[in-house]
């Protein structure tokens with residue numbers, strides 16, 4: 001891509017079609033027509049067009065505004081990539097593929113796609129901190145509402161055996177591709193929710209909104225082993241009490257507040273609801 005391009009714009013007050021015909025005969029570059037202005041952009045200089053245009057205007061006795069500029073090119077892909085930053089959360093470093101790894105961190109490679117979960121949101125980063133603290137090697141973990149798969153990948157990097165589910169099929173596809181980007185394996189995945197879980201887990205993590213967490217509370221507890229850990233997030237402070245009440249039969253281990261978002265970590269002391 002060149003550093004510069006050239007832009008010629010022509011705004012005839014009359015004989016618009018004749019000017020358009022002339023420019024079409026002069027160039028093979030694309031011509032843009034917008035509100036009476038004809039514009040040509042090219043990586044090649046367009047200076048040679050000025051003389052014929054001026055002569056044409058004179059011959060027609062037409063009034064015509066002509067502007068010619070050299071402009072700096074914008075690398076849109078680079079601009080987009082620069083707008084996406086890596087984020088450090090505890091021992092994790094979440095980064096897109098075009099940002100260099102940090103050798104001293106647990107790198108999570110997540111390329112931004114359609115699914116939620118880049119690590120920048122407070123709920124995701126709080127869950128990452130909880131995973132770092134409460135997930136151990138060989139734990140069986142279920143990520144409910146996996147989105148991009150970021151939490152499941154973090155757990156897999158800590159040596160957990162991970163299952164994922166999401167009600168949105170696109171998220172499962174996105175999770176699969178992010179797992180292969182990270183050279184990690186999903187043990188089992190399904191489209192749907194926690195009610196379809198076929199076993200109990202050492203750790204269940206669910207970063208979904210408060211209303212849904214309350215609605216599926218019994219299924220979340222059922223999927224967590226006795227003595228297992230349940231990590232809940234996606235809860236706005238105004239819903240904190242309601243969610244705490246719904247899970248009051250569990251032992252509260254930790255509550256993380258980040259801005260207006262709350263993340264709760266419980267131990268399942270009964271093994272079921």
Ligand SMILES: C[S@@+](CC[C@H](N)C(=O)[O-])C[C@H]1O[C@@H](n2cnc3c(N)ncnc32)[C@H](O)[C@@H]1O
Nearest residue numbers: 116117124144145146147166167168171193207
């Ligand atoms: C806020 S995103 C969380 C993504 C990722 N786990 C993270 O922490 O960044 C919530 C995800 O939950 C999914 N979801 C919503 N309701 C669900 C339900 N009842 N069961 C399972 N997944 C659900 C959504 O499709 C979405 O991908």
